[in-house]
Amino acid sequence: MQINDLLRQATQQLSGSTDSARLDAELLLAHCLNKPRSYLFTWPEVEPDETQLRCFESLLAQRKSGQPIAYLLGYREFRDLKLKVTADTLIPRPETELLVETALELLTETPCPQILELGTGSGAIAIALAKEIPSARIISCDISSAALRVAQSNAGQYQLSNIRFLQSDWFSNIPTDKPFDLVISNPPYIEDNDPHLKQGDVRFEPVGALASGQDGLDDIRHLITHSVQFLKQGGTLMFEHGYDQGGKTIGLMQQAEYTSTRCIKDLAGHDRITLGYTQL
Numbered sequence: 001m002q003i004n005d006l007l008r009q010a011t012q013q014l015s016g017s018t019d020s021a022r023l024d025a026e027l028l029l030a031h032c033l034n035k036p037r038s039y040l041f042t043w044p045e046v047e048p049d050e051t052q053l054r055c056f057e058s059l060l061a062q063r064k065s066g067q068p069i070a071y072l073l074g075y076r077e078f079r080d081l082k083l084k085v086t087a088d089t090l091i092p093r094p095e096t097e098l099l100v101e102t103a104l105e106l107l108t109e110t111p112c113p114q115i116l117e118l119g120t121g122s123g124a125i126a127i128a129l130a131k132e133i134p135s136a137r138i139i140s141c142d143i144s145s146a147a148l149r150v151a152q153s154n155a156g157q158y159q160l161s162n163i164r165f166l167q168s169d170w171f172s173n174i175p176t177d178k179p180f181d182l183v184i185s186n187p188p189y190i191e192d193n194d195p196h197l198k199q200g201d202v203r204f205e206p207v208g209a210l211a212s213g214q215d216g217l218d219d220i221r222h223l224i225t226h227s228v229q230f231l232k233q234g235g236t237l238m239f240e241h242g243y244d245q246g247g248k249t250i251g252l253m254q255q256a257e258y259t260s261t262r263c264i265k266d267l268a269g270h271d272r273i274t275l276g277y278t279q280l
Contacts, residue, residue, distance in 0.1 A: 001053075003029065004044035010060055017064045024069050028059045031073050068201040078124045081131070083154045085122050088146035090209040091201065092124040095272055096186050099240050100128045102264050102273055103184055106236060107133060110181050116230060117141070118170055118185040118223065121209060123151030123163075125184060130160045139175075141168035144206070170219075171226045179232040186240040187219040188212035216242060220249060224256050231278045238275040246271025 001009075010025035018024055030037045032055035033048060048056065059072050070076040070091045075084055078092040079100065085091055103125075107113045113133065117126045117140040126140035140163050142148050148165050155163050166173055190197060190211045197203070202210060212219040220241060227237045237258065241249050246263040253261040258276030266272035 002045050002047050003040050006048070006053075006056065007040065010056070013060060014064060017066065020069075024063055025060070027069060027073060028063065029056050032056045032059065066200070066203060068204055071204060076122070079128050081124070081127060081154075081158070083122050083124055083127070084150055086146070086150055087204060088144060088206060089122040089150050090186075090205055092122060095266055096124060096240060097128075098264065098266055099184065099186060099238065099273055100125055100132075102275070103129060103182060103238060104132055106238070106275075107136070107182065111135065112137065113181045114178060114232075115139070116174065116180045116183045118168075118183065119143075119187055119209070119219075120151050120165070121147050121186075123154045123165075125186065126151070126163050127155050127158060127160060129184075130155070130163045131158060134162060136162055138163045139166060139180075140164070141166040141170075141174065143167065143169045144208075147206075170222055171230065174230060176230065179235065180230055181232055181235050183223070183227045183231055183235070183237045184239065185223055187223060189216045189220060189241045189245060191216040215248075216245065217248060217252070220245075221252060224249075224252050224258075228256065228278055233278060234280045235278050236275055237278075238273060240273055241271075243268070243270035243272065246274060249274040 007025050011022045014021035014024055026037050026040055030040060032052045062072055068091055070085050071087055075082050076092050079097055112135045115136055115138045120126055120140040120142045126138050130138050145167055148167055152165050168174055188210050192211045223239055250261050253276040259279055261276035263271040264273040
């Protein structure tokens with residue numbers, strides 16, 4: 001069967017399972033052919049061989065069952081990075097690119113910034129910052145040794161030497177001798193009983209990287225409470241959160257006596273990032 005016919009058939013198969021059936025089919029077929037997507041449009045009459053067809057059929061069946069496209073391909077693009085992802089890591093999302101962009105703007109006037117990233121997962125945040133700010137010194141941690149192996153592999157492909165990866169349950173293994181200019185995190189922030197945890201792609205992602213207590217704020221409370229002792233005077237705490245949590249996170253930051261607290265809105269106009277500063 002030719003490429004154009006395969007794509008037409010696969011799009012129909014996936015139409016009830018995903019809102020991006022055609023795109024998913026193209027990405028999976030290009031992956032099995034080991035070709036860029038443009039190849040599919042340039043050579044629509046090519047007939048894949050048996051090995052390539054079996055690969056495509058297997059991935060289609062997994063995608064139809066709900067497996068995230070990023071896990072099937074083994075990577076996710078994030079800013080200008082192509083990052084390995086596995087079932088041990090959260091899949092990087094566009095909202096987290098905003099977190100990186102906000103941090104880059106904030107650190108423009110900070111020479112050789114010292115950065116602590118908590119809950120690194122695939123390493124997306126730390127790697128993006130390390131690549132954009134070569135003078136930065138970054139400690140990046142995760143409680144999961146499997147996730148850390150993925151993050152280290154991703155950093156290695158970009159030959160970055162300014163990130164130190166540590167296994168740590170939040171702050172438990174973080175050295176206190178050198179305070180940080182910035183503590184940054186994309187922590188779990190979904191309510192434990194949120195029905196969305198059993199829907200779509202997130203069903204297959206590590207629940208420990210998604211859910212955080214009855215109101216989704218347990219880990220954020222921990223971040224806010226403990227970051228103070230790891231930050232320089234006037235240092236910044238910055239984290240991502242749910243679209244409807246901005247008011248609560250600002251309140252928690254103010255209770256902990258952070259100053260100049262504010263929320264940054266995402267492209268949909270929702271509060272997505274909260275940041276504040278320790279007192280001078």
